[in-house]
Amino acid sequence: MAHIPVLGRSSQPELLVLHSVRIQGMADDDAVAVRFGLDRADTHELLLDDEAYGWVRRAAFGATAGWSLTDRGRAEDDRRLAEELAETGERAAVERAHKVFGPLNARLLRACTDWQLLPEQDDRLTPNHHTDPEWDARVLDELGTLRDELRPLVASLSSVLARFEGYDTRFTAALDRARAGQGEWVAGTGLSSCHTVWMELHEDLLSTLGIPRTEQRAG
Secondary structure (H helix, E strand, O other): OOOOOOOOEOOOHHHHHHHHHHHHOOEOHHHHHHHOOOOHHHHHHHHHHHHHHOOEEEEEEOOEEEEEEOHHHHHHHHHHHHHHHHHHOOHHHHHHHHHHHHHHHHHHHHHHHHHHEOOEOOEOOOEOOOOOHHHHHHHHHHHHHHHHHHHHHHHHHHOOEHHHOOHHHHHHHHHHHHHOOOOHHHHOOOOOOHHHHHHHHHHHHHHHHOOOHHHHHHO
C-alpha cells in the first residue's frame, strides 16, 4: 500500500500568491501559479490586487522579468504567515524542523560548491570542468543522502502546513536529471535545480518562523 502523506493546514490562495513571489525572488504569472498549483487566471487577478496594494511590483533583471515583493509586501506576508502558524498551534514542530535543517543546509551548500569548484593545490577556486568522475560521483552521492534526509523533514513540515509538501519530490526530480547527465540541475539558476529548490525551502522556513536572514547568518 502506497504511503499517503498527512497534510496539515491548507493556506489561502491570497497568501500562497504573495508567498510564491517571496520564495522565488522574482517570478512571472505562470511561475507564481505553478509553484503551489493555483489557477492561472485567479493568480493573475490576485497579483493585480497585490500590485494595487503596493505589495508586489513588476521587475526585470537582464532578460528575466516578473513580479517581486516590495517591503510592504514582505511585511504583509510576514503578518499572514505569523497568523497562519499561530492558528495551527504547532510552532514548536516547525522550530524543530528548522533546527534539523541547519546542519543539512551546511552540507547542501558544501555539495553545491564542490560541484562548481574543483580545488587545485595552487588555486582553491578552480572551476570544476567535470573531468573527474569520482569527484562528481561523490557530490551526487552526498546529494542523494541529503534527499533521503529531506523526506522526513518535509513530511513533518507538511503535516503542519500543507504548502511545504513537494520540496522533497522536486529535489529528487532535479537530482535524477543531474544523475542522467544534466549537470545544470545541481546548482543551475533559472530552473528548479537542487540548489534552487533547497533555497526556496530555506526561505519558506525562515519566513514562516519570522527569522530574518541577517539573524540566520549571524547564528
